[in-house]
Amino acid sequence: MAGFDDLASERSKAQFDVEEMKVIWAGSRHTLEVSDRISRLVANDPVFRKDTRTMLSRKDLFKNTLRKAAHAWKRIIELRLSEEEAAELRFYVDEPAFMDLHWGMFIPTIKGQGTEEQQQKWLPLAYKMKIIGCYAQTELGHGSNVQGLETTATFDPQTDEFIIHSPTLTSSKWWPGGLGKVSTHAVVYGRLIIDSKDYGVNGFIVQLRSLDDHLPLPGITIGDIGMKFGSGAYNTMDNGVLRFDHVRIPRDQMLMRVSQVTREGKLVQSNVPWQLVYGTMVYVRQKIVSDASCALSRAVCIATRYSAVRRQFGLQSNGIETQVIDYKTQQSRLFPLLASAYAFRFVGEWLKWLYMDVNQRLQASDFSTLPEAHACTAGLKSLTTSATADGIEECRKLCGGHGYLCSSGLPELFAVYIPACTYEGDNIVLLLQVARFLIKTVSQLGSGKEPVGTTVYMGRVEQLMQCHCAVQKGFLELSADLVQAAVAHCQLIVVSKFIEKLQQDIPGKGVKGQLEALCNIYALFILHKHLGDFLSTGCITPKQASLANAQLRSLYSQVRPNAIALVDAFNYTDHYLSSVLGRYDGNVYPKLYEEAWKDPLNDSVVPDGYQEYIQPILKQQLRNARL
Numbered sequence: 001m002a003g004f005d006d007l008a009s010e011r012s013k014a015q016f017d018v019e020e021m022k023v024i025w026a027g028s029r030h031t032l033e034v035s036d037r038i039s040r041l042v043a044n045d046p047v048f049r050k051d052t053r054t055m056l057s058r059k060d061l062f063k064n065t066l067r068k069a070a071h072a073w074k075r076i077i078e079l080r081l082s083e084e085e086a087a088e089l090r091f092y093v094d095e096p097a098f099m100d101l102h103w104g105m106f107i108p109t110i111k112g113q114g115t116e117e118q119q120q121k122w123l124p125l126a127y128k129m130k131i132i133g134c135y136a137q138t139e140l141g142h143g144s145n146v147q148g149l150e151t152t153a154t155f156d157p158q159t160d161e162f163i164i165h166s167p168t169l170t171s172s173k174w175w176p177g178g179l180g181k182v183s184t185h186a187v188v189y190g191r192l193i194i195d196s197k198d199y200g201v202n203g204f205i206v207q208l209r210s211l212d213d214h215l216p217l218p219g220i221t222i223g224d225i226g227m228k229f230g231s232g233a234y235n236t237m238d239n240g241v242l243r244f245d246h247v248r249i250p251r252d253q254m255l256m257r258v259s260q261v262t263r264e265g266k267l268v269q270s271n272v273p274w275q276l277v278y279g280t281m282v283y284v285r286q287k288i289v290s291d292a293s294c295a296l297s298r299a300v301c302i303a304t305r306y307s308a309v310r311r312q313f314g315l316q317s318n319g320i321e322t323q324v325i326d327y328k329t330q331q332s333r334l335f336p337l338l339a340s341a342y343a344f345r346f347v348g349e350w351l352k353w354l355y356m357d358v359n360q361r362l363q364a365s366d367f368s369t370l371p372e373a374h375a376c377t378a379g380l381k382s383l384t385t386s387a388t389a390d391g392i393e394e395c396r397k398l399c400g401g402h403g404y405l406c407s408s409g410l411p412e413l414f415a416v417y418i419p420a421c422t423y424e425g426d427n428i429v430l431l432l433q434v435a436r437f438l439i440k441t442v443s444q445l446g447s448g449k450e451p452v453g454t455t456v457y458m459g460r461v462e463q464l465m466q467c468h469c470a471v472q473k474g475f476l477e478l479s480a481d482l483v484q485a486a487v488a489h490c491q492l493i494v495v496s497k498f499i500e501k502l503q504q505d506i507p508g509k510g511v512k513g514q515l516e517a518l519c520n521i522y523a524l525f526i527l528h529k530h531l532g533d534f535l536s537t538g539c540i541t542p543k544q545a546s547l548a549n550a551q552l553r554s555l556y557s558q559v560r561p562n563a564i565a566l567v568d569a570f571n572y573t574d575h576y577l578s579s580v581l582g583r584y585d586g587n588v589y590p591k592l593y594e595e596a597w598k599d600p601l602n603d604s605v606v607p608d609g610y611q612e613y614i615q616p617i618l619k620q621q622l623r624n625a626r627l
């Protein structure tokens, strides 16, 4: 039968050791073992089903998310899962929820910005989930411009407290996930005011709801901000609105690793840079890059399997039509995305290392690599999320009409994923940060300060000094071009980290060869996409451009017999993929047919509303009534 046979025969063509590739994708044998075990545990638990998600009302959807989150927590406790296993479990439950913000932002903020005393007080409560926290930074009027936040935290020396207040409508906190209906606490970012003087934005731990009956505490107004893009999708999350009316908190609830306010109301700066107030964003952006490879690989897995099952035109001698994956146009759209998924995986691995390295240096009071870490996390977050969002949509199109069905898994994946281009920093705003960093680096070239790390190549490019002079005349005027320069810089990082990966010891028959092909596809595809820039700047000649294109075509042919095995190496369960088109067994058509009948619209043969709205048209009663 079509599908079963197709994928089985594709798998038999693979020219490399898929099991070893799974290890490379996972990062280590240990990580593969953990993710494999936990993904199956989630897939086999009926509470974690997600096939009806797009059909539920918002209230039912949200309650179901709460049920899953509670069940996940119960399983984590019962099975005594380690921190790593628990994180995998939350990942495979695959439903945005308040837990993401509690574990992903609230706890890391206390760890990164709290003093040791504050960590000792708050972290045990948060780890045991005796309190649930979120990250309340963005306001109705300001998100990108963090220094423009309006919420105030005024020190009252009489009572040794801060008064947290929302002075205007636009100062209402707006967007924080987990805030709307669940969180008991938040890290709230507001302006520190002492003796009428404004000391800029700082973080404060604020209790929002009673731990007895969950009602908001006096002076606090909270709610959900409403439905978001798509059905199901991100609507499982209670993104919230929050207002303060002179809410008092003890002085020791200001996060004081960066600066402290004494009992007398004096501000004391510690030796760490003030930018650490932005530290959680660096951490989360780094994570978002790895997550991009997951989302993109998921879409690519669906589109690749389906492209091998789907047949159109070109009857062969045996009377069977051509698999659409054999069309060169399909390959030229699909394989660069497959290569990107691998590229983002490896650059994500490197970024994780960079982040850990910066953290270790910070502990030892070495702050020298913080600007580079900020530029890399900001730029790579921007590049990978934009490419992934576009890539998921391309995968939907690669699946033709059936890709538009919710049962393909792609519409919901797209709807869940696209806000990643906005949250944790709008992608253009982040590229402007990279551009600033690049200009600063260029401006130091003449001073004898050698560029290091990801900017080391700048020392070799003489024209850069002239660029600097031009840019000094008007950063804002040239910002659209500077954004392109920032993207190019980030692409260079992605390609060079892929090459560095290939220089490592890579065991397994044929594995390295496949990765080399993917790396070359990634690099040549970028070159092909920006051919005009490369030619107009004289970086390559027209002859080299056509050689590059020919090489790209030949690489597609090289990858073709391995395509299914390359997506099998992601080791995704059918539960995680939640796609009829991407099923491991390729049994697409019978299952699509079966799925259709599950739609609530098919509960009755004659639809509700027939008598009121269809029958009168057919019987011409409406027209007669008008005559």
Ligand SMILES: CCC/C=C/C(=O)SCCNC(=O)CCNC(=O)[C@H](O)C(C)(C)COP(=O)([O-])OP(=O)([O-])OC[C@H]1O[C@@H](n2cnc3c(N)ncnc32)[C@H](O)[C@@H]1OP(=O)([O-])[O-]
Pocket (backbone or CB within 6 Å): 100, 135, 137, 138, 143, 144, 145, 146, 147, 177, 275, 276, 278, 279, 281, 282, 370, 371, 374, 422, 423, 424, 425, 426, 429, 433
């Ligand atoms: C799962 C989904 C959950 C979602 C959650 C969210 O969305 S949460 C909400 C997420 N919200 C957002 O993502 C909001 C996005 N907005 C922002 O992050 C900031 O407002 C900004 C960076 C755009 C501007 O900052 P600014 O007005 O302060 O102005 P400036 O540009 O002049 O920078 C001053 C200096 O600081 C440096 N520096 C900056 N950032 C960092 C950093 N992270 N680390 C280290 N350093 C950093 C910068 O390089 C510069 O250094 P220099 O040159 O003086 O040595």
Ligand SMILES: Cc1cc2nc3c(=O)[nH]c(=O)nc-3n(C[C@H](O)[C@H](O)[C@H](O)COP(=O)(O)OP(=O)(O)OC[C@H]3O[C@@H](n4cnc5c(N)ncnc54)[C@H](O)[C@@H]3O)c2cc1C
Pocket (backbone or CB within 6 Å): 101, 135, 136, 137, 138, 141, 142, 143, 144, 145, 174, 175, 176, 177, 234, 239, 419, 422, 423, 424, 425, 426, 427, 428, 429, 432
């Ligand atoms: C699903 C979701 C979850 C979120 N979760 C949280 C959360 O948990 N906690 C939290 O605090 N926040 C959260 N946010 C808020 C998020 O961080 C902000 O929306 C984001 O930082 C973008 O800010 P903004 O909305 O102010 O966009 P804006 O800055 O208003 O962007 C609008 C447009 O202006 C452009 N623009 C802005 N500034 C510049 C500039 N300087 N130069 C050129 N162009 C510019 C942008 O590129 C964009 O095109 C979430 C948002 C979403 C969508």
